[in-house]
Amino acid sequence: EVQLVESGGVLVKPGESLRISCAASGFSFSYSWMNWVRRAPGKGLEWIGRIKSKIDGGTTAYGASVQGRFSISRDDSRKTMFLQMNSLQIEDTAVYYCTTEPLIDAAYFFGSWGQGTLVTVSS
Amino acid sequence: QTVVTQEPSFSVSPGGTVTLTCALRSGSVSTSYYPSWYQQTPGQPPRTLIYNTNTRSYGVPDRFSGSILGSRAALTITGAQADDEGDYYCVLYMTSDISAVFGGGTHLTVL
Numbered sequence: 001e002v003q004l005v006e007s008g009g010v011l012v013k014p015g016e017s018l019r020i021s022c023a024a025s026g027f028s029f030s031y032s033w034m035n036w037v038r039r040a041p042g043k044g045l046e047w048i049g050r051i052k053s054k055i056d057g058g059t060t061a062y063g064a065s066v067q068g069r070f071s072i073s074r075d076d077s078r079k080t081m082f083l084q085m086n087s088l089q090i091e092d093t094a095v096y097y098c099t100t101e102p103l104i105d106a107a108y109f110f111g112s113w114g115q116g117t118l119v120t121v122s123s
Numbered sequence: 124q125t126v127v128t129q130e131p132s133f134s135v136s137p138g139g140t141v142t143l144t145c146a147l148r149s150g151s152v153s154t155s156y157y158p159s160w161y162q163q164t165p166g167q168p169p170r171t172l173i174y175n176t177n178t179r180s181y182g183v184p185d186r187f188s189g190s191i192l193g194s195r196a197a198l199t200i201t202g203a204q205a206d207d208e209g210d211y212y213c214v215l216y217m218t219s220d221i222s223a224v225f226g227g228g229t230h231l232t233v234l
Contacts (some may be wrong), residue, residue, distance in 0.1 A: 024147075035223070037169070044212060044225060044226075044227050044228040045163070045212050045225045046225060047222070047223040047225055050221075061220060061221060061222055063223075064124055078223070091136070097169065099169075104178075105173055105178065107157045107159075107175035107178070107200035108157045108159075109157060109159040109160065109171065109175065109214070110159065110169070110171055110214070110223075111171060112171075114168060115168055115170050116168055
């Protein structure tokens with residue numbers, strides 16, 4: 001069974017940095033593309049970004065609102081993905097979800113989801 | 124910047140049928156955008172319903188179906204149930220850079 005467990009969400013002040021994690025189990029993590037998606041209070045879901053598997057180049061891509069401030073990395077030996085968030089703003093307050101991107105039938109979509117971790121940015 | 128639009132809200136009677144749509148502010152949605160659909164109920168993570176336009180995710184009942192209707196992607200729920208109430212999101216992929224864009228979401232009420 002696929003399991004994704006996010007952790008590391010806390011209360012931080014504007015301008016600070018934070019790294020959150022997603023621990024994976026139940027599937028071949030090293031071969032998987034992984035994503036971060038967030039939902040801010042009162043708003044809809046927003047794609048944060050993706051990291052491809054190393055075999056596919058390990059490259060990253062980001063949504064416009066976080067480009068240049070957030071970065072995604074992975075440690076395949078620990079089956080864990082990370083989201084480094086710098087220069088956090090109040091608008092970054094959200095529940096952050098990690099998701100798989102299974103690429104079944106060569107289609108792009110989000111497969112399994114974690115339960116999410118809450119990041120609160122407030123002074 | 125690509126904008127994906129959905130109806131902000133919809134209401135359906137129990138047992139009824141509803142079709143939610145997903146459009147591009149500029150252009151038509153086709154299968155090349157790999158439309159997918161997600162349901163989120165309060166306090167829960169999103170759940171994948173449909174991918175690749177019309178393929179149901181594992182365990183999703185067949186009363187959920189996806190299609191292209193005209194220039195939009197569509198999610199049809201047949202025989203709506205009370206626990207279908209929640210927020211529904213479509214995602215389109217911009218294959219130029221394989222970026223994902225969420226629609227604004229549709230809040231579905233079943234009453």
